[in-house]
Amino acid sequence: MPDTMMNLHSIAAAVPEIYLTAAICIVLLFEAFVGAKRPGATGTLTLLVLVVGAALTVAYADVAQRVVLFDGTYVADPLAYVLKLAGFLAVAVTLLYSRAYLQNRDILKGEYYVLSLSALLGIFVLISADSLLTVYLGVELLALSVYAMVAFDRESGVAAEAAMKYFVLGAIASGMLLYGMSIVYGLTGTLNLDGIAVALSAPHNLGVILGLTFIVVAVAFKLGAVPFHMWLPDVYDGAPTSVTLFIGTAPKLGYFALALRLLAHGLAGVTVDWTAMLAPLAVLSLVVGNVVAIAQTNIKRMLAYSTISHVGFILLGFVAGTVNGYGAALYYTLVYVLMALGFFGVVILASRKGFEADKLEHYKGLYRRDPLLALAMAMLMFSAAGVPPFIGFWAKLRIIQALWETQHLWLVVTAVVMSVVGAFYYLRVVKLMYFDEAPESLPDTVRSFGVRFALGVNAAAVLVLGILPAPLLDLCARVIR
Amino acid sequence: MHDHLLSLLIWLPIAAGIVVLLLGERNIVVGRWLSLLASLVALALCVPLVRDFNTHTAAFQFVQKAAWIPRFHAYYALGVDGISMPLVVLTALMTIPVLIAGWQVITKRPAQYYAAFLIMEGLMIGVFSATDALLFYFFWEAMLIPMFLIIGIWGGPRRVYATIKFFLYTFLGSVFMLAALIYMYVKAGSYSIAAFQALPLTLTEQRWIFAAFLLAFAVKVPMWPVHTWLPDAHVEAPTGGSVILAAIMLKMGGYGFLRFSLPIVPDACRELDTLVITLSLIAVIYIGFVALVQQDMKKLIAYSSIAHMGFVTLGAFLVYAIVRSTGATQDAALGMDGAMVQMISHGLISGALFLCVGVLYDRMHTRQIADYGGVINTMPVFAGFMVLFALANTGLPGTSGFVGEFLVILASFKASFWYSALAAVTLILGAGYTLWLVKRVVFGPVANDHVAKLSDVNGREFLILGVLALAVLALGVWPAPLLKIMEPSIQHLVSQAAATKIPV
Numbered sequence: 001m002p003d004t005m006m007n008l009h010s011i012a013a014a015v016p017e018i019y020l021t022a023a024i025c026i027v028l029l030f031e032a033f034v035g036a037k038r039p040g041a042t043g044t045l046t047l048l049v050l051v052v053g054a055a056l057t058v059a060y061a062d063v064a065q066r067v068v069l070f071d072g073t074y075v076a077d078p079l080a081y082v083l084k085l086a087g088f089l090a091v092a093v094t095l096l097y098s099r100a101y102l103q104n105r106d107i108l109k110g111e112y113y114v115l116s117l118s119a120l121l122g123i124f125v126l127i128s129a130d131s132l133l134t135v136y137l138g139v140e141l142l143a144l145s146v147y148a149m150v151a152f153d154r155e156s157g158v159a160a161e162a163a164m165k166y167f168v169l170g171a172i173a174s175g176m177l178l179y180g181m182s183i184v185y186g187l188t189g190t191l192n193l194d195g196i197a198v199a200l201s202a203p204h205n206l207g208v209i210l211g212l213t214f215i216v217v218a219v220a221f222k223l224g225a226v227p228f229h230m231w232l233p234d235v236y237d238g239a240p241t242s243v244t245l246f247i248g249t250a251p252k253l254g255y256f257a258l259a260l261r262l263l264a265h266g267l268a269g270v271t272v273d274w275t276a277m278l279a280p281l282a283v284l285s286l287v288v289g290n291v292v293a294i295a296q297t298n299i300k301r302m303l304a305y306s307t308i309s310h311v312g313f314i315l316l317g318f319v320a321g322t323v324n325g326y327g328a329a330l331y332y333t334l335v336y337v338l339m340a341l342g343f344f345g346v347v348i349l350a351s352r353k354g355f356e357a358d359k360l361e362h363y364k365g366l367y368r369r370d371p372l373l374a375l376a377m378a379m380l381m382f383s384a385a386g387v388p389p390f391i392g393f394w395a396k397l398r399i400i401q402a403l404w405e406t407q408h409l410w411l412v413v414t415a416v417v418m419s420v421v422g423a424f425y426y427l428r429v430v431k432l433m434y435f436d437e438a439p440e441s442l443p444d445t446v447r448s449f450g451v452r453f454a455l456g457v458n459a460a461a462v463l464v465l466g467i468l469p470a471p472l473l474d475l476c477a478r479v480i481r
Numbered sequence: 482m483h484d485h486l487l488s489l490l491i492w493l494p495i496a497a498g499i500v501v502l503l504l505g506e507r508n509i510v511v512g513r514w515l516s517l518l519a520s521l522v523a524l525a526l527c528v529p530l531v532r533d534f535n536t537h538t539a540a541f542q543f544v545q546k547a548a549w550i551p552r553f554h555a556y557y558a559l560g561v562d563g564i565s566m567p568l569v570v571l572t573a574l575m576t577i578p579v580l581i582a583g584w585q586v587i588t589k590r591p592a593q594y595y596a597a598f599l600i601m602e603g604l605m606i607g608v609f610s611a612t613d614a615l616l617f618y619f620f621w622e623a624m625l626i627p628m629f630l631i632i633g634i635w636g637g638p639r640r641v642y643a644t645i646k647f648f649l650y651t652f653l654g655s656v657f658m659l660a661a662l663i664y665m666y667v668k669a670g671s672y673s674i675a676a677f678q679a680l681p682l683t684l685t686e687q688r689w690i691f692a693a694f695l696l697a698f699a700v701k702v703p704m705w706p707v708h709t710w711l712p713d714a715h716v717e718a719p720t721g722g723s724v725i726l727a728a729i730m731l732k733m734g735g736y737g738f739l740r741f742s743l744p745i746v747p748d749a750c751r752e753l754d755t756l757v758i759t760l761s762l763i764a765v766i767y768i769g770f771v772a773l774v775q776q777d778m779k780k781l782i783a784y785s786s787i788a789h790m791g792f793v794t795l796g797a798f799l800v801y802a803i804v805r806s807t808g809a810t811q812d813a814a815l816g817m818d819g820a821m822v823q824m825i826s827h828g829l830i831s832g833a834l835f836l837c838v839g840v841l842y843d844r845m846h847t848r849q850i851a852d853y854g855g856v857i858n859t860m861p862v863f864a865g866f867m868v869l870f871a872l873a874n875t876g877l878p879g880t881s882g883f884v885g886e887f888l889v890i891l892a893s894f895k896a897s898f899w900y901s902a903l904a905a906v907t908l909i910l911g912a913g914y915t916l917w918l919v920k921r922v923v924f925g926p927v928a929n930d931h932v933a934k935l936s937d938v939n940g941r942e943f944l945i946l947g948v949l950a951l952a953v954l955a956l957g958v959w960p961a962p963l964l965k966i967m968e969p970s971i972q973h974l975v976s977q978a979a980a981t982k983i984p985v
Binding site: 382387388393400401404412413416417420423427428430431434435468469470473477 | 548549550551552553618619622623625626629630633634640641644645648649652653656657659660663664666667
């Protein structure tokens with residue numbers, strides 16, 4: 001057990017969470033007293049909060065070594081540092097993109113920002129969890145915030161239905177997680193993940209595998225791996241696009257951490273078992289995600305299925321079961337978040353008041369109407385397909401490399417074949433934007449300079465980090481040991 | 482300067498392309514001249530490349546090496562040898578007629594058109610000059626994007642089908658190559674092609690890697706039966722797209738066999754050479770017959786390309802059969818010499834033929850052979866060029882087409898009588914479909930009013946066809962300099978291909 005003496009210096013590593021909790025209270029109060037008079041002010045404050053939070057994280061949470069705090073419930077390490085910074089960035093970009101969208105639909109309310117921040121806090125708790133309890137706390141905090149966000153547009157019946165579905169299925173998954181955790185706790189006698197890892201390194205009871213099964217199911221559900229993916233397309237499609245953008249990006253960081261901390265760290269003693277369980281899930285996700293995405297006519301659903309296929313790739317990194325594999329999965333997750341910010345951002349910017357650009361046909365001839373948006377989307381699509389010089393290529397390369405190192409011939413073959421299948425529907429989007437003529441009746445895209453600039457930077461990052469991939473690759477390899 | 486020559490050749494056209502893109506459609510006059518200037522500068526940069534090329538060594542020259550991804554030991558490593566240098570020059574040369582050919586013809590988004598071809602040029606030179614497998618793959622795949630857009634935006638009525646088919650076919654082949662490259666990286670700890678060539682591999686490993694390479698390169702060449710994307714892509718692509726596709730992109734498949742398959746998995750190649758030779762002969766003969774019955778000029782030339790590229794793969798893989806039958810490796814070099822000359826020559830001839838079809842298409846807006854007839858009456862100068870290129874395509878002595886085919890047939894004779902007998906069928910078939918095409922399109926009485934109204938080539942068209950005609954004749958009359966450039970590298974390649982890499 002670590003030293004339990006607490007002073008200000010020793011909890012410095014936990015500054016991001018402490019700060020965020022305080023900031024949520026402030027934003028809530030600000031909304032109550034000022035927000036009603038000036039709609040939009042809360043949004044600006046939230047962006048400020050996120051920027052300050054990122055700065056504080058850099059100042060305090062950049063730990064060189066693994067630091068365990070609060071009686072072994074909380075861990076700060078370089079991985080957590082990177083993920084938290086990425087979380088701040090992802091949520092800030094999400095909120096920036098969403099602003100006009102929220103305004104147009106009369107849901108630009110302070111609570112939206114509070115919920116975003118509490119979801120982010122949930123993500124942080126997950127990232128820094130070192131005990132089963134903390135894990136569960138993070139999962140629930142994140143999930144409850146997101147359920148509410150999905151239902152945020154009260155007028156929309158589809159959104160309410162999506163939220164309900166998400167909530168019910170999410171509750172089942174939480175139950176699974178809790179049940180699996182209780183079994184593992186019962187057999188190892190500790191909630192602490194380090195303790196569990198130690199206990200499982202010795203020969204263990206078969207019951208652990210039973211607990212593990214439930215945990216794997218819950219992790220697969222949260223990530224959206226087939227066959228636990230049913231909620232994902234409906235929620236992505238039904239939720240307001242700004243919320244789709246939110247749940248498609250930052251939470252993935254948290255769920256990656258969930259898988260890493262629980263499976264790769266706490267349950268490292270049974271790696272053989274959970275990699276064997278994840279392998280079919282990964283293959284199924286690749287196949288179902290890519291094949292079903294082809295049949296979609298709704299771009300949000302198509303991107304939802306594409307998410308499922310990317311989750312398959314991330315899981316393949318875990319299936320490798322090596323440090324390199326986890327590093328590959330981390331890199332893939334970060335790359336995916338960067339790309340998802342971009343393509344859901346395009347969907348948001350193509351939508352106007354009273355018009356949702358959620359059908360594929362709405363992107364016909366986008367090149368003529370808005371060259372920048374079309375170019376950004378084309379770059380993101382090629383990146384998602386894994387074509388160099390874009391960053392998505394390196395993510396796939398890294399995963400395949402990890403799989404070869406562990407001699408997974410058939411997984412490599414499946415992965416490469418499925419990326420060809422996936423290329424088809426990404427190319428189709430490019431085809432619609434560049435080769436087809438625009439119908440007359442579509443409204444203009446969002447023209448506000450700041451947001452478009454951000455999207456341009458986002459797309460440029462996909463290209464620049466694709467041409468010079470070394471820094472990010474190094475970072476990911478360094479923080480996972 | 483020599484250290485950065487190849488980098489300049491890659492990045493100058495790409496940078497120019499981006500500038501043209503940024504200038505936009507409104508400044509297209511500036512953009513056009515800038516594109517032409519950039520492509521001319523690129524060609525001028527090839528002058529020191531050829532002049533200072535040391536023809537006595539098989540080692541890579543004009544090398545540049547910089548750290549790219551230290552963690553993977555992947556380098557930004559460039560260099561050319563006798564095999565890649567001529568292809569680099571060919572790429573720089575063929576981009577110019579493409580740009581000029583589109584001068585007044587391309588009215589839809591011209592800035593993007595020029596930018597796409599300039600970026601293509603840089604990426605293609607990158608493919609030929611990369612000596613790091615990861616960098617090679619990077620360029621190899623990146624190249625698909627501009628070509629995808631070129632066919633999709635400026636193509637014919639079925640362009641979407643054609644371009645998606647093109648992209649997915651080549652992508653499918655390439656990803657298996659990527660898997661093989663990564664596998665070898667994991668074993669060798671480096672992405673350098675030289676390290677792969679030195680890496681001992683068991684026969685089983687070699688067979689798998691051979692299969693992966695075969696998929697990637699056979700699609701690109703293309704070899705029967707994975708050729709079906711090519712006629713579609715050619716028919717739908719704009720003239721410039723067809724020229725680049727036929728003149729350069731197909732060569733990448735052949736280059737891949739020479740750079741990757743033969744030196745990296747020689748034992749698998751030795752074991753499976755009959756497969757490649759059989760596929761090549763099928764391409765030569767069966768596709769020759771298919772070309773005979775085409776109604777569409779572009780389709781006919783596309784099929785003729787497949788048949789001619791069959792000679793490239795045949796020449797490259799004859800090495801084992803020759804060693805088996807005569808035991809002499811200098812004879813084996815003959816086949817590879819032939820393959821290389823055939824690649825360069827076919828690049829010039831097929832490019833020129835597609836340009837000829839483009840000249841006609843710009844005037845008549847049809848590619849159907851039946852719509853033409855008696856073009857010589859209204860376009861005598863053009864007819865002269867077209868007949869010359871057609872004869873070169875059939876392998877007339879004195880043109881470059883003869884040299885490549887002759888060398889390969891000679892080599893195949895040393896390997897086996899039947900190989901050469903079958904390969905020689907192309908002399909009949911090639912003459913058949915090409916001359917029949919010329920007869921129907923160029924000769925005879927004026928077929929209809931449209932043909933009667935045709936005007937002969939203008940200065941722009943005369944210039945590009947004239948330069949290519951000179952190149953075809955020069956290479957045909959005096960191929961020695963090209964052979965001399967290639968010789969040490971080919972000798973080295975033959976020794977690599979003849980060696981065994983199975984660990985004992």
